Amino acid sequence: MHFTLNETQASLQDAARTFARSELPALARELERDDRPVPSDMLRRYGEMGFLGINLPQAHGGMGLGHLDALIVLEEFARISAAVAFPVFEALTGPVRIVELFGSEALKQRIIPRVIRGEGIVAIAMSEPDAGTALTDLATTARTEGNTVVVNGTKRWSSGAGHSDHYVTWCRFDGIEGARGIGAVLVDRDTPGVSFGKREEMMGFRGIPSADIYLEDVAVPLDNLIAGPGRFGDLMRAFGLERCGNATMGLGIAAAALEDALEYTQSRRAFGKPIVDFQAVQMQLADMAMQVDAARLLIHRAAAQADSGDEEANPFGLPSTYDSSIAKCFSNEMVRKVTQAGVQVMGGYGYSKEYAMEQRLRDGFAWGIAGGTTDVQKTNIAASLVGRRFNQRT
Known part of the structure; x- marks a missing residue:
């Protein structure tokens, strides 16, 4: 047991701190003032510097390092503001990890390298108007029809809604009750039937978009299935x-x-x-x-x-x-x-x-x-x- 950073971790911390403190304070003030997310050109800079792939697999373009390494980097971004840190949070500890853990290899290859390069953003669509803490009450449905999964429902409090490219969407499969019926699919923003409500106005979190997501007969390829019914426990882990x-x-x-x-x-x-x-x-x-x-x-x-x-x-x-x-x-x-x-x-x-x-x-x-x-x-x-x-x- 020790309480000091190793050489790799110290180097990562120094690189993240130098970048964050030299490149991001002015941007953070702009995001707070204008309530807009990190722009695409800066997101690509994050990718070029390697900050979006610290603990993601090398096979998908990441560094393949540990979770502690990723959190050390994330802290340096969060010291500047939550808004400038949010893409790093989503990539290293959020919904991208669900795709990496449980998605098919084809889905991983389509999504993860783009995220690591700063060319795509993945958000989570989990809570609903009547299902937040009581997640097993969720009412968004998914039914399998041949090579597609058809999704219907409403999601609420989705950070990144309307701005993110992809949504890890939790839903109830084939009418199966309770936790046994819950799984997740990846829904792309431009899929027919996907729409978004008005932008939420929060006490804080300016620069992190949030809105309702409406899913009306949204048909996604079966390859977008992340976890089918019976995988609720895995998703929660x-x-x-x-x-x-x-x-x-x-x-x-x-x-x-x-x-x-x-x-x-x-x-x-x-x-x-x-x-x-x-x-x-x-x-x-x-x-x-x-x-x-x-x-x-x-x-x-x-x-x-x-x-x-x-x-x-x-x-x-x-x-x-x-x-x-x-x-x-x-x-x-x-x-x-x-x-x-x-x-x-x-x-x-x-x-x-x-x-x-x-x-x-x-x-x-x-x-x-x-x-x-x-x-x-x-x-x-x-x-x-x-x-x-x-x-x-x-």
Whole structure:
């Protein structure tokens, strides 16, 4: 057991930090101001630098490195803003990994190399108007007709909706009830029958499009099947890595808030001295640092144990539900506390839109809702502790 980065990881961190801090701050401000996603030319730059393929297979154009390597890179992007980091999050820890884990080889070859090059974006279409936490209530249907799968339904809270090229769409196959009937197909944006609702206006997450997705007799090739009925458990296991990505997005925001607070409190003077000389400010900064470091350790533990290579115990090579739920839940709560403290120590400047701290507070709050609420993570943790799932319906 060790707590230092190896040579490869340190090099990746340095490359990501240098790129993010030199190329992205001005863009991040534009995305926040205009509420638009990372433009295609910058996305291709991400691809050219290798940032979209860190832990994706070499056979598909990736680097084939571990999940910890990917999360180290993701944190550096998230320190700039959630919007500029979101394509990295989706590629390294989100829906692209579901395609990589469970899709056919033909589907992988069609989708993953384009994502790695920054030429395509994959989003997840999972939640519905009446199915979010209670995912087994989802009503979007899929029926197999020869060499096609026909999908009907409505998806909600899909980050990237309308902007992304492909959607990992969760649906209920052939009327099979409960979890047994749930699987997923890949739906391309330009498929006939796909349309999008109005752009959602969020408290934060500006630069990350979100909208309803309407699917009306959408016929996709059978090759687009990712997981058929009976694979619900496998699909859910993929969220171990997504939870770590979610946690890392919050970590990056909080780490940047701490950095800003440290800089501000050493330059801002009151009563003839820097405000960092006041013990009350010192306590705030110390609490922020403890929270950030603890979150990073929990996230890195989850990723490192997944990267350990025990294929028999972990055939998909993913973080466990226990490790990833603890990391996500702690980070989700941590980023809210740290960004709130950051606003407080910066006073009026922290509350002003001229500075990034208030945006960090708004963006940070979302991660405890997205990808499974903090309450759901605590239920996951308790279930792991007692060794059984809890039936929420009775």
